Amino acid sequence: MWLIEAHQQRLISVARASIAYGLKTGRALPVILSDYPPQLQAMAATFVTLERHHELRGCIGMLQAVRPLVQDVAENAFAAAFRDHRFAPLSETELDGLELHISILSAPEPMVFSSEQDLLAQLLPGIDGLILEDGSHRGTFLPSVWESLSSPRDFLNHLKQKAGLSAHYWSDSLKVSRYTTSVIHAIYR
Missing domain, CATH: 3.30.1490.150 (Hypothetical protein ph0010; domain 2)
Incomplete structure (x- = not known):
């Protein structure tokens, strides 16, 4: 799925906001679909990968499209930061320099x-x-x-x-x- 730069930046903002929301509330950012353009409401599967100093810090995603793209990014960003069983939950001190990668998958x-x-x-x-x-x-x-x-x-x-x-x-x-x-x-x- 190809997205224009403005839509890519919106997804990055949603991922960051979901991590910030998770630090404060322990939950993923709630997404109101009508606040987003149709391209970001389309069903899509994503993985969100977090890295610190080029080392994996969390990676969670879906292989099949089961929810709208923007919601999938919000849920997976939160899960990569706080629910990847390989790592302790992300702390606020780890945000500076944290690399965020959103992979939007084609259908298998x-x-x-x-x-x-x-x-x-x-x-x-x-x-x-x-x-x-x-x-x-x-x-x-x-x-x-x-x-x-x-x-x-x-x-x-x-x-x-x-x-x-x-x-x-x-x-x-x-x-x-x-x-x-x-x-x-x-x-x-």
Whole structure:
């Protein structure tokens, strides 16, 4: 989903406001949809990623569009700051220099492949986000993960591990879907 600069800035403002609101109230910013243009009311799936000093500080999102874009950003910004179980809740002292990334996801498209080699050959480094599923095991990597795992094999092996599988796991029941993202970013000052 492509948005004009003014709409991108509104989403950044909503994410920041939701984090600030969360610091004061312990809840995500309530969103009144009619206050936003139709483009920001469209159903969309997002991830909000927070980084401090180029290190992950929180990342929460949705793989399927289940609510309007602006509401999804408000909820995910709050959740990334205060509900990512890997980190303590964000404190006000961490806001200065906090990097905020909003990834707006395209609809996932199932991939068709005959083997692990075939799957690896189809991957588009730097472009594809992947969802890997097998039984109760599920994991995703945003396209930005290619920055640290640049080879298709490393990307896939680490995604398997994230899903709770062995890096060398392979099964005919394995399902993989791909998606792309539009990313908006800002830094707190």
